Amino acid sequence: MCMSYFPILVFIAVGILVGSMPMLAGHLLGKKHPNVAKNAAYECGFQAFEDARLPFDVRYYLVAILFILFDLETAFLFPWAVALKTIGLPGLVAMSVFIGLLVIGFIYEWCKGALEWE
Amino acid sequence: MIDLLLAAIWVFIKVFIIVIPLMVAVAYLTYAERRVIGFMQNRRGPNRVGWHGLLQPFADALKLLFKEIITPTPSNKYLFIVAPVLSIAPALAAWAVIPFQPGLVLANIDAGLLYVFAMSSLGVYGMLIAGWASNSKYPMISAMRGAAQTISYEIAMGFSFVGVLLAAGSLNLSQIVTAQQGGIWHWYWLPLLPLFVTYWISGVAETNRAPFDVAEGESEIVAGFHVEYSGMSFAIFFLAEYANMIMIATIASLLFLGGWLSPFEGIPVLGPLTSFMPGIGWLLLKIALMLFGYLWLRATFPRYRYDQIMRLGWKILIPVTLIWVLVVALAVQFHLAPWFN
Numbered sequence: 001m002c003m004s005y006f007p008i009l010v011f012i013a014v015g016i017l018v019g020s021m022p023m024l025a026g027h028l029l030g031k032k033h034p035n036v037a038k039n040a041a042y043e044c045g046f047q048a049f050e051d052a053r054l055p056f057d058v059r060y061y062l063v064a065i066l067f068i069l070f071d072l073e074t075a076f077l078f079p080w081a082v083a084l085k086t087i088g089l090p091g092l093v094a095m096s097v098f099i100g101l102l103v104i105g106f107i108y109e110w111c112k113g114a115l116e117w118e
Numbered sequence: 119m120i121d122l123l124l125a126a127i128w129v130f131i132k133v134f135i136i137v138i139p140l141m142v143a144v145a146y147l148t149y150a151e152r153r154v155i156g157f158m159q160n161r162r163g164p165n166r167v168g169w170h171g172l173l174q175p176f177a178d179a180l181k182l183l184f185k186e187i188i189t190p191t192p193s194n195k196y197l198f199i200v201a202p203v204l205s206i207a208p209a210l211a212a213w214a215v216i217p218f219q220p221g222l223v224l225a226n227i228d229a230g231l232l233y234v235f236a237m238s239s240l241g242v243y244g245m246l247i248a249g250w251a252s253n254s255k256y257p258m259i260s261a262m263r264g265a266a267q268t269i270s271y272e273i274a275m276g277f278s279f280v281g282v283l284l285a286a287g288s289l290n291l292s293q294i295v296t297a298q299q300g301g302i303w304h305w306y307w308l309p310l311l312p313l314f315v316t317y318w319i320s321g322v323a324e325t326n327r328a329p330f331d332v333a334e335g336e337s338e339i340v341a342g343f344h345v346e347y348s349g350m351s352f353a354i355f356f357l358a359e360y361a362n363m364i365m366i367a368t369i370a371s372l373l374f375l376g377g378w379l380s381p382f383e384g385i386p387v388l389g390p391l392t393s394f395m396p397g398i399g400w401l402l403l404k405i406a407l408m409l410f411g412y413l414w415l416r417a418t419f420p421r422y423r424y425d426q427i428m429r430l431g432w433k434i435l436i437p438v439t440l441i442w443v444l445v446v447a448l449a450v451q452f453h454l455a456p457w458f459n
Contacts, residue, residue: 004225004226004227005225005227006126006129006225007129007132007133007214007224007225008211008214008215008225008227008233010126010129010130010133011133011136011210011211011213011214011224011225012207012211012214014130014133014134014137014210015206015207015208015209015210015211016203016207018137018141018206018207018210019202019203019204019205019206019207019354019358020203022183022350022353022354023187023199023202023203023350023351023354025183025350026182026183026185026187026349026350026351026353027187027350029183029184030183030184030185030186030187030349030350031184031185031186032186033186034188036191038188039188039189039190039191040190040191040192041190041191041192041193041252041253041254041255041346042190042254042256042340042345042346043254043255043256044340048192048254048255051192051253052192052252052253052254052255052257052258053250053253053258054258056262057262059266060262060265060266063266063269063270063428064266064269066432067269067270067272067273070273070276070436071269071272071273071276074273074276074277074279074280077276077277077280077443078232078279078280078283078289081280081281081283081284081447082283082287082288082289084284084287084447084450084451085287085450088451089451092447092448092451095447096444096447099440099443099444103440106436110433115428115429115432115433116425117424117425117428117429
């Protein structure tokens with residue numbers, strides 16, 4: 001059982017290697033002539049005005065929160081979808097109620113303008 | 119003990135048998151993209167290096183290998199170096215569970231689709247961390263945009279997976295393909311057509327490809343999250359993007375286009391005529407077809423505006439998939455012929 005997951009572990013390790021080996025080779029083979037202007041943050045040739053880590057639009061935060069809600073819903077839907085043939089009609093009704101509640105929330109946030117980006 | 123070691127070495131060999139052709143495919147996808155878009159725009163594309171320009175990807179890789187890797191002074195050094203690796207590792211790792219033919223799969227796990235979904239979700243971290251670690255304005259803007267876009271489309275993508283799971287009744291990718299047996303009209307693209315379209319659009323948006331490439335948007339934010347990257351560290355981002363495209367195309371072929379199944383199954387003359395084709399051949403053909411779709415989209419459509427992208431994701435794709443998931447659930451429950459009996 002666990003053994004069937006072992007190749008995945010190896011694959012992830014190989015993926016990390018494929019990512020890091022060329023970087024290492026690039027560091028070893030590439031030139032190294034740093035200077036102040038070259039190593040400065042890129043801002044179309046200007047001196048950087050200020051730090052880039054400024055406050056950002058609250059809508060990004062809102063999207064992240066909504067994403068967590070809906071992704072959790074997906075996490076519930078996955079096992080339900082696989083098991084539907086066994087649990088039958090009661091399972092279908094129960095999940096319809098659950099999705100119905102989420103849809104009400106979705107309609108609410110839609111009407112509140114949480115999905116507007118203009 | 120020695121048996122275990124041999125088994126581990128064997129697994130390593132098999133992993134490389136998958137990874138090496140995959141990396142070659144990634145290299146030639148970049149070439150194919152430039153060639154195909156070139157011809158679509160009535161020009162030639164790269165045709166100087168090697169026969170018909172076929173050595174172009176290797177020339178590019180060599181050039182990038184010998185370029186300086188710049189680490190900007192204001193950046194967060196550690197995260198700046200880790201970010202490219204974080205973006206390519208999940209893109210490759212997802213291949214561990216892809217079945218190429220009946221029985222020809224590295225890890226035939228029962229949670230296959232869940233694992234693929236998890237890996238494709240992890241890809242967003244590379245972009246987000248690269249943008250933040252650069253500590254520069256364009257990468258920061260791009261990372262915010264790209265992350266918000268990716269997670270928005272991931273919901274629609276997850277719901278379209280749910281539809282497939284309902285129809286197939288399994289998370290195992292091989293079993294999902296086997297469940298589509300019975301000819302081209304039984305593949306899930308037809309009964310799950312809205313989900314197929316949604317999946318494809320979300321896939322294009324997830325990989326930040328045109329027309330949803332606001333994260334790179336070279337006309338507005340130069341090159342987006344990898345503005346500060348150069349040389350090989352930039353190349354890794356580039357490879358990751360193309361590896362992700364191939365991944366999305368492969369999943370589309372497996373879930374909706376019948377994977378290794380022949381499209382001429384059960385058709386009188388064409389069926390026996392094409393029976394010499396191994397399953398993996400059909401799968402690769404389908405992947406190539408979907409990848410061509412990617413390039414075609416890029417050559418055809420102008421870039422979407424950001425608010426349009428978010429509107430499409432939240433207000434169109436999510437309601438469509440929610441409704442179709444319920445429709446599929448009802449169809450499965452009441453054994454709607456000819457697909458779900």
